[in-house]
Amino acid sequence: MSGLLAGKRLLVTGVITDASIAFSTAKLAQESGATVILTGYGRLSLVERxxxxxxxxxxxxxLDVTSPDHLAGLPDKVREHTDGLDGVVHSIGFAPQSVLGGEFLNAQWDDVATALHVSTYSYKSLATACLPLMQPGGSIVGLTFDATKAWPVYDWMGVAKAGLESASRYLALHLGKQGIRSNLVSAGPLRTMAAKSIPGFEQFEDAWVERAPLGWDLDDKEPAAKAVCALLSDWFPATTGEIVHVDGGYHALGA
Incomplete structure (x- = not known):
C-alpha cells in the first residue's frame, strides 16, 4: 500500500478502539503516505489513547455530528492542522438498544429518530461540513452493512443503513459536479465495539464463516480498511455512488 495515498489529507471519524475499521483505515492511510486527522466525541481521552x-x-x-455548532466549526478546526482535505471517512453509527435485538415492532419514534440522525443523516452533514475544505478529486467513504436484506436483531439500524446507502447515492448525484465522489464499503460482520453493542449479533458469525466463498475472519479489519483506502485514492476516479462489498462474497449467495 506504500504511496497509494501519498500527499492525501484525510479526516477519519469513528476511531474508538484499535479493533475498529476506522483505526485500521487510519493506520493503513498513514502507512500509505496520508496525513490523518481524527475526530472523536464523548470519551476523547480514550480516542487520544x-x-x-x-x-x-x-x-x-x-465532533458531535448531531451538533450544528460542531459541524459549522469543523472547517476552522481542521485548518488548524492542514489547509484542506482530500478525503473523509464516515465511520459513525448509533442506535438505542430499544430499537435493536428484535424490538422492531416496539421501537418508538424518538429512539428511531436518534438512530437515523446519527447513522444516516450525519453522512450528509459531515460531507457538507467538509465541502469548504475539499477540491475536485476528493472522496467521501462511509461504512455500511448490507441493507438490501433484513437481518435478525439488526432491526432499525438496518433501516438506518438502507438510508445511508441511499444518501450516498444522492451525495454522488449532488457532489459529482464538484468532482467529489461518494462511495460505501459494505463489510461482513466484524468483532468491533459497534457489533458487540447489538444484542444477538453473534448469530451472524458462524453462518458467515461457514458460507462465505472466500471464508471470513471475524477479527480481521484490514480487508475493509484496504477497500476504504482504495476508494480514497486516485485509483477510482470515475467511481461514485458505489457500494463495495468486503464480505468474503457472502452477499452474492442465495439460499
Missing part, C-alpha cells in the same frame, strides 16, 4: 497506537501522531478534533 488509541491514537497513540498509530504509526504517526494524529491530531484529534471533537
Amino acid at each position: 488509541i491514537a497513540k497506537r498509530l504509526p504517526q501522531p494524529a491530531p484529534i478534533i471533537e
